Amino acid sequence: MRAPPDLIEHLPRLRRYARALTRDSGRADDLVQDTLERALARLDRWQPGSDLRAWLFTLMHNLFVNQIRARGAQETVIDDAPDQPVSGGQFEALVARDIHAALGHLPEAQREVLLLVGLEQFGYAEAAQVLGVPIGTVMSRLARARENMRRMLAAESAVTLRRVK
Amino acid sequence: MIEDVREDELHAYVDGVLPAARRLEVESWLAAHPADAARVEAWAAQNRLLHGAFDPVLNEPLPLALVRAARRPAPVSSLRAVAAALALIAAGLIGYAAGLGTHDALPMQQARLARDAAIAHVVFSPETRHPVEVDAAHAAHLVAWLSKRVGTPLAAPDFSAQGFHLLGGRLLAGETGPVAQFMYQDSIERRVTLYVRRAAADKGVTAFRHAREEGLDVFYWIDGDFGYALSGPIGRPAMQQLADAAYRQLEADTQ
Structure with missing residues (x-):
């Protein structure tokens, strides 16, 4: 019997991706836990020598998509904190909230591509493999995601500037 | 003359995956096309924001x-799984019967302590580069840091009389709160770990218990508010000696 691959070393990055995907630490760790359970149950389907990290992210992607589907239409955008007045000198916190809120407004498919490429530094072909879509789809989603984020973050900072003045 | 830069190439530029020659051409293009340059800068800023917001999760x-x-x-194949499940149910029933009217959650929680300690040992002791988060050269800082996180003064027992020196420690997150793990090593690089967590409902004092988990000997006990578990691959008699030494020192410290 071959030694099982070590999943522990992938935990920190799975947690980072899940956290960014859900922006909820409890939900994120549940997603990681489900991913690990599925990985261990299907370990015989993993090709030794192939990229374990990409395989784990693929499993997580499938679980995430299933969750979204299961929630279906009932999910409205509830994960955006209501606009809070900004206290002076908290630029860091403000930016962190902006990016959280902006991610929450992105359609899931765009959010996933943006995070796989921009945060997890997957190559375009790897991201396509994880998501099970052609590379052209990755590129078009990435372009839309980045432009949507740019508009949202620009709008946020405009609002902020007016408020601070 | 630079060949027109495609949208995809602007993204590839931001993500650092363009070949070097093309990269230079894209840079010249951006110098001449401020609107593209502004978009590219905004996209690069998004990557930085994402790392700033979520990289702390890694630590x-x-x-x-x-x-x-x-x-x-x-999960093993059906027959073995069913047998294991039946065994668990049987054990649960026996445990329930034995624990009627008493504190029947206790042995379960303690068994969990030994199991968690052994897993943490197996996970972190093979690390050669980062077996510990804080090394023993900063022993005072380590103990203070772990004490602060666990919420009570801790002490790292001294095992030098048994031939083990402190390598350092790390913090883990357990169900009942933070867990401190101290790691020791002897002259032939065998490692033992002491796992300390706040006891849940199992306050009090218990005798040493011994378990075999993950191929290790684990000695564990509860003392006051804390559960301790010492894990290592050095054989039961040697582990027993270390556990005795730890118990004596920790006892002395709390008095």
Whole structure:
């Protein structure tokens, strides 16, 4: 019997991706836990020598998509904190909230591509493999995601500037 | 003359995956096309914001529930699984019968302590580069840091009389709160770990218990508010000696 691959070393990055995907630490760790359970149950389907990290992210992607589907239409955008007045000198916190809120407004498919490429530094072909879509789809989603984020973050900072003045 | 830069190439530029020659051409293009340059700068800023917002997750202590999930053997085929489940139910019934009217959660929680300690040992002791988060050269800082996080003064027992020196320690996240792990090593690089967590409902004092988990000998006990578990691959008699030494020192410290 071959030694099982070590999943522990992938935990920190799975947690980072899940956290960014859900922006909820409890939900994120549940997603990681489900991913690990599925990985261990299907370990015989993993090709030794192939990229374990990409395989784990693929499993997580499938679980995430299933969750979204299961929630279906009932999910409205509830994960955006209501606009809070900004206290002076908290630029860091403000930016962190902006990016959280902006991610929450992105359609899931765009959010996933943006995070796989921009945060997890997957190559375009790897991201396509994880998501099970052609590379052209990755590129078009990435372009839309980045432009949507740019508009949202620009709008946020405009609002902020007016408020601070 | 630079060939027109495609949208995809602007993204590839931001993500650092363009070949060097093309990269230079894209830079010249951007110098001449301010609107593209502004978009590219905004996209690069998004990547920085994402890292700023989520990289701290990489340095959080790993929740033990996930460490445990990552190590659990894959579910075995039906017959063995059924047998194991039946055995568990039987054990539960016996445990329930034995514990009627008493504190029947106790042995379960303590068994969990030994199991978690052994898993944490197996996960972190093979590390050659980062077996510990804080090394022993900063022993005072380490003990202060872990004490602060666990919420009570801790002490790292001294095992030099048994031939083990302190390598350092790390913090983990357990169900009942933070967990401190101290790691020791002897002259032939065998490692033992002392796992300390706040006791849940199992306050009080218990005798040493011994368990075999993950191929290790684990000695564990509860003392006051804390559960301790010492794990290592050095054989039961040697582990017993270390556990005795730890118990004596920790006892002396709290008096």
